[in-house]
Amino acid sequence: MTDFSFDNLRRAPDVEAPNLFAFDATDRLLLDTAGAGITADRDGVVVIGDHYGALTLGAAALHGARSLRTHQDPLSGELALAANAQTAGLAAAFSHHPLDEALLTGAPTVLLQLPRSLAALDEIAWTIARYASPDVTVFAGGRVKHMTTAMNGILGRHFTTVSAGLARQKSRILTASVPVVTAASGFPVAEQHDVGLPAPLVLKAFGSTFGGAKLDAGTRYLLPALSAARAAGQAIDLGSGNGTIAAYLALTRPALKIVATDQSASAVASSRATADANGVGDRITVVRDDALSSMPDSSAELIVLNPPFHMEGTVHSGIALKLFADAGRVLQPGGELWTVWNSHLQYRTPLTSLVGPTRQAARNPKFTVTVSTRS
Incomplete structure (x- = not known):
């Protein structure tokens, strides 16, 4: 029983x-x-x-x-x-x-x-x-x-x-x-986006990937700011979704190795498909993980994150705080967490508490980009 x-x-x-x-x-x-x-x-x-x-x-x-x-x-x-x-x-x-x-x-x-x-x-x-x-x-x-x-x-x-x-x-x-049986599912879907690179960025997505093959507005604002991120041999795209950030980093930093991680099986498949579609699959490792639970303490030089702020339709900061805390654990001293967030969410205080000193790198009426350095 x-x-x-x-x-x-x-x-x-x-x-x-x-x-x-x-x-x-x-x-x-x-x-x-x-x-x-x-x-x-x-x-x-x-x-x-x-x-x-x-x-x-x-x-x-x-x-x-x-x-x-x-x-x-x-x-x-x-x-x-x-x-x-x-x-x-x-x-x-x-x-x-x-x-x-x-x-x-x-x-x-x-x-x-x-x-x-x-x-x-x-x-x-x-x-x-x-x-x-x-x-x-x-x-x-x-x-x-x-x-x-x-x-x-x-x-x-x-x-x-x-x-x-x-x-x-x-x-x-x-x-x-x-x-009613049809031959093809139609997935992954694909879209091309101009992000200031010599060729359009190709995004691919399976059905359950948040935002599909669209370029998220916050991510679009974040991408050019990443040119000021610290030099690193390896970076982590935390919550990779359709793989936009991982592919962009690989295309703009040819020597960089990237780990793209997401807890969604669909997002993991989408990140892999996006990496391959842009010819950078050899430098992007895609991992399905609960935040960064499989990664050791003090092991990362650079983490990039566009955190979700909804949980099952409820506006809730819990998932973002969980991701901030795990990023703080995994960053090595001097490592950087680059984050974009809706400005009204006021994440700077928890980022400082959970990761380290946090400064503003860019801001417009809707989005804020911050850099948190692990002390």
Whole structure:
């Protein structure tokens, strides 16, 4: 008998705070709506987008699912699920997979927490339609305030039948079936951007990469300022996303070796694709990591960061502070952290506290670029 309760779920190693939760009403509604299908297909259930384990562990503990296959884009979600499973005695109930054929082959039932990004939903829906059982039923849930009719349209592109259930506790389920199989997914997408280099910078992105193949406005402001960054043999692009900063550094500093790190599996694949598209893949190592947890103390000369300031739709400084603290740990004495942030966030004080003396390198009405030097 397992000891499972939604109330026992934790977010760690992700940021934990009173207004951040490890499960929501959508998890419960998905499990209730798909309950009979989970029980009937208990050996073939796939879970995509589980935040911290509520769907995977709920399917196992409440509906008897076995050999669950789970895909979570953020590494912090994978680590939280593993920790929660250990606590609940369900560590053997599931296996982690990339978003690929092995995840979905023959799957009759898929539970999906709807992503906020339409591109992410498009890639996920294509993958399900391409590899799951022809009889698959997809239960896709989300918070009503984050759902749009465009999501129905995207599911309708990949499935013949799409229906919406009644809302409950501000959540709703879309049910899709009868896959429409197409040859190509369309990912990664690619865009070219003029950043003042001899040739356009090519950015590539898979569906769940934040911002897609766009050039983030804050990053655009940061790039030219990096010419004043200290000389270094190696640099880290922390939270690399689509790989813009890593590729730019490699193109502007031909002797530099770069580590591009992100906790998103999609971002890691995108950073690699961007590096290769710009001919600098031989000097960029891409790592999936929870902040810089795999990197030793006092080992880096230069770190560059454009930190996120949202967590699951909530404006929250926790993730930025976590990244600042880890950068401070990994920088060697005299090493620099270059950061761009929305000026109203006033990050200079925590940067000084967590990293070291911080000065302003550039500022406009929207963005501030700072340099923090490890003392």
